[in-house]
Each structure stands twice: as structure tokens, then as C-alpha cells.
Amino acid sequence: MQPWRRLTPRGRIVALGGLVLAAVSLWLGQRDLFWLGAFGVALVLGSALMVSAPVRGLRHERRIPAQSVPVGTPFTVTLELHAEGRSRPRLLHFEEVVSSALGPRPRFSLSGGVGAWGEEYSYPLTATRRGRHRVGPLLVRSLDPFGLARHDMAFSTSSEVAVAPRVHELGRLVGGAAGTSAEARTSRAGLVGQDDVLVRQYRRGDDVRRVHWRSTARTGDLMVRREEQAWQPATRLLLDNRRDAHAGDGPDNSFEWAVSATASIGLALLSFGATLDLSDADGVLDSHDNDRTVWAQRLLDAMTDEQLSWAPDLMAMARTEHGRRQEEAVAAVLGRLTDADVALLLDLHTGSGSAVAILLDVGTFAGLPHDPATALRAQALTDHGWTVAVADAQTTVPAAWDQLRNAVEAAA
Structure with missing residues (x-):
């Protein structure tokens, strides 16, 4: 048979x-x-x-130029095939098993078998979905010269490709979570006197204990003290990954937008000298590492593996293992919020560190009109010291970041 x-x-x-x-x-x-x-x-x-009869000593080596590629970026895989001695005349069909997120399965044929000198074949792949995908195993079908019989074989080895979120280059957030340079702080301090403090106008929600009376008397407006920030401020980077807080299908849904924004913001803050603690709705994902190159890779790895969560609220995201430091800055990428979520975020921002957020108008990612509740919740956060940019499906990550930069500079 x-x-x-x-x-x-x-x-x-x-x-x-x-x-x-x-x-x-x-x-x-x-x-x-x-x-x-x-x-x-x-x-x-x-x-x-x-x-x-098997092809004697048939083996292969798969070369992938990078183990991690951004989503949507084409990359080339090269297969090197080798066999021992001369093989019998036959037609070999090769097929690579790949994830559907990487496109159709690559197929190619070799007539006359594989020579001892080896054969090389390259094929392109493009990842359309973030995550970790397998390339391989390699399937081999042997056919006789007349096409009367076939024999299927398969290698057992495969390779993993990590498809990272799309990362955008973002500018410095002056005065925000990324901190400001020593020169900028000295310059601003000189504008308000010789007591070497930074002050700004009072905003609703500011602690009255931070009122700077000398500057208030000088300017005639109620001024509050802006605590001196270190050149390497501690920043909590928060990602709202709750399933109920996002909408949309395909690679352009609101959750993928949020993951891309979180990765971009995290890498930007690291490049500007910040130290990061990363959290999502399930709790702390990772804490800062002294080696920024290592931390940047860990951040990308975490965002590559990030998935939607069944968490009902942001309570776990607000908690930390060691408690929040008063001078710690907060940068958040948020989905659909409830009144309870807003209250929790207001409690989270009680120290002297800055707090910035990108709030997604989630319905627009599913083709719905703008939700007025999104603007109301953004205003509630703004009234209590947060700097908020609202982003819809047409807003790019750099555009949302520029909104935050402009708002932070205007409030400084």
C-alpha cells in the first residue's frame, strides 16, 4: 500500500x-x-x-539577517543546501513552512538534485503582524524524472523571527518626562530670582504646599514650585492593554497603535537619559537596567510579546513593587477610559514629577465617529496636572507626540 x-x-x-x-x-x-x-x-x-532512496547527506542552513524586524519591513531568508556525493537524477521540490503573518509559503525546485558543491536560494518575507513567528521546517518532495512517483520528507529544524512593533523617531519632550538639561533649568531659574528654583503658574489640582510665595509676590499671580528634576529622571511608562479599552481589526487597530507608541516613547526617553519602569494593565512588565542598550532591547522584546489583557481596570498598572517615588514622571498610552479609570490616574499623579498621556479616541479605529466622552476625560486629566494629547485613527504617533511637546512647552 x-x-x-x-x-x-x-x-x-x-x-x-x-x-x-x-x-x-x-x-x-x-x-x-x-x-x-x-x-x-x-x-x-x-x-x-x-x-x-533518501538523498545522501541532505542538509540545509537557514540564514536570517536579523532575529528582530519591525512589522511591515521586508527581509530576506537564505537557504544553503548541501548533499554528500552525487545524488540520483531526480527533481526536488522545496517548500518552507511559514506563519500566515509572513506571507505565502516560499517554493522552489532543483532539477538533477543537490550537488556536492551545494545550492543557495533566497526568498523575501514581509511580516504583517507583530509577534514571534516560525520559519520552517523545510519540506522536501522528491520526484522521478518522469513524474510517476514522489516521496515527501521534512526537516525538523525551524527558526524564530521576532516581529517588533513599528518604532517612530520622536523628539525630546522638553520639561516633560524626559527631563530638561542642566543649562535649561539654570536659565529658567534665573528668570524668577536667585533662590534657584523653578516655578510656574498655579494650576487646578496643585498642592498648596508647593506655592512659592516670593515669586507670587513678585509677579502678582499665584505661582507654585516646580521641583528640581534630575538629568536622569525616573519615568513610569504605562500601556493600557485592556481588551475592552481597544477596538478595530487588522494591523491598524487601536491596540497595535498603542504598542507602537509605547515602544517609540520608551526608546525616545531612554535616548534622552531617562530610566524607565514599564507597566501594563496586568502589572509591572520590567524595571530599568543600568545598561541602556540592554534595556532598549528588553523594551522591544516586551512590546513584541505584548498581548491584550482581560484586566477589568487599571489598578494593577497603578501599583508598583516598591511604591511610586514622588519625583517620578509618568508617561501613559491610554485606551478607552471610564470615570473610575480617570480617578485612579488622578491618584497616580500626586507627586512633583510630570505626567503626560496620549489618549486614544478608540471608536475611530473601528470606523465610528469621534466620541465626546474622550475629550471630556482628557480635560479632566488636564485639569489635574496631566498633559494630554488625544489621538484618533488618522493621527500618527509622531503627530500625537508633537501635540504633547507643544502642550508641555506651553505649560512650562
Whole structure:
């Protein structure tokens, strides 16, 4: 039964035709027809035996230029094939098993088998979905020169490709979570006197204990003290990954936008000297590392693996293992908020550090009109010291970041 399974449709037709011809020739007493039928059957059996013999020492090496690529970026995979000695004449069909997120399966053929000097084949892939995807195993189909029989083989090895979120280059957030330079702080301090403090106008929600009376008397407006920030401020980077807080289908849904924004903001803050603690709705994901290169890779790895959560609220995101430091800055990428979420975020921002957020108008990612509740919740956060930019489906991550930069500079 096994040889029959290895026959192609053509081989089965030739085998059955040969058997029928041989039987008819015996009934008619035609010896020449019998030998013709027997030849057809023997040819099919020989083809089956030929493809059943494995290609001696067939091995392959798969080369991927980078183990991590941004989503939507084409990359090339190279296969090197080698075999020991001369192989029997046959046609080899190769097929790579790849995730549907990487596109159609690459296929190619080699006539005459694989020479001892080896063969090389390259094919392009483009990842359309963030995550970790497998390339391989490699499937091999051996065919005889007449296409009468086939034999399928498969290698067991595969390679992993990490598809990271799209990262955008963002500018410095002056006076915000990224901190300001020593020169900028000295310059601003000189504008309000020699007591070397930074002050700004009072905003609703400011602690009255931070009122700077000397500057208030000088300017005639109620001024509050802006605590001196370190050149390397601690920043909590928050991602709202709740399933109910996002909408949209495909690679352009609101959650993928939020993941891309979080990765971009985190890398920007690291490049500007910040130290990060990363959290989502399930709690703390990772804490800062002294080696910024290592932390940047860990941030990308975390965002590559980030998934939607069934968490009902942001309570776990607000908690930390060691408690929040009063001077710690907060940068958040938020989905659809409730009144309870807003109250929790207001409690989160009680120290002297800055708090900035990108709030998504989630409905627009599903083709719905703008939600007035989004603007109301953004205003509620703004009234209590947050700097908020509202982003819809048409807003790019750099555009939303520029909104935050402008708002922070206007409030400084």
C-alpha cells in the first residue's frame, strides 16, 4: 500500500494501464502487448524505488539577517543546501513552512538534485503582524524524472523571527518626562530670582504646599514650585492593554497603535537619559537596567510579546513593587477610559514629577465617529496636572507626540 501512496496521479494511470494491458494481452494471446504493459508497470515500480532512496547527506542552513524586524519591513531568508556525493537524477521540490503573518509559503525546485558543491536560494518575507513567528521546517518532495512517483520528507529544524512593533523617531519632550538639561533649568531659574528654583503658574489640582510665595509676590499671580528634576529622571511608562479599552481589526487597530507608541516613547526617553519602569494593565512588565542598550532591547522584546489583557481596570498598572517615588514622571498610552479609570490616574499623579498621556479616541479605529466622552476625560486629566494629547485613527504617533511637546512647552 505504501508504494501506491507514493505514486503521482500520472504514475497511477501508467501502472493501472500497464496492468490492464498485460491482462488483456494474456487473454488475447498477444505477447508484444504483454511486454509493453509489463514495461509500464516496471517503470512505475522503478520510479517508486528511486524516489524512496533518501538523498545522501541532505542538509540545509537557514540564514536570517536579523532575529528582530519591525512589522511591515521586508527581509530576506537564505537557504544553503548541501548533499554528500552525487545524488540520483531526480527533481526536488522545496517548500518552507511559514506563519500566515509572513506571507505565502516560499517554493522552489532543483532539477538533477543537490550537488556536492551545494545550492543557495533566497526568498523575501514581509511580516504583517507583530509577534514571534516560525520559519520552517523545510519540506522536501522528491520526484522521478518522469513524474510517476514522489516521496515527501521534512526537516525538523525551524527558526524564530521576532516581529517588533513599528518604532517612530520622536523628539525630546522638553520639561516633560524626559527631563530638561542642566543649562535649561539654570536659565529658567534665573528668570524668577536667585533662590534657584523653578516655578510656574498655579494650576487646578496643585498642592498648596508647593506655592512659592516670593515669586507670587513678585509677579502678582499665584505661582507654585516646580521641583528640581534630575538629568536622569525616573519615568513610569504605562500601556493600557485592556481588551475592552481597544477596538478595530487588522494591523491598524487601536491596540497595535498603542504598542507602537509605547515602544517609540520608551526608546525616545531612554535616548534622552531617562530610566524607565514599564507597566501594563496586568502589572509591572520590567524595571530599568543600568545598561541602556540592554534595556532598549528588553523594551522591544516586551512590546513584541505584548498581548491584550482581560484586566477589568487599571489598578494593577497603578501599583508598583516598591511604591511610586514622588519625583517620578509618568508617561501613559491610554485606551478607552471610564470615570473610575480617570480617578485612579488622578491618584497616580500626586507627586512633583510630570505626567503626560496620549489618549486614544478608540471608536475611530473601528470606523465610528469621534466620541465626546474622550475629550471630556482628557480635560479632566488636564485639569489635574496631566498633559494630554488625544489621538484618533488618522493621527500618527509622531503627530500625537508633537501635540504633547507643544502642550508641555506651553505649560512650562
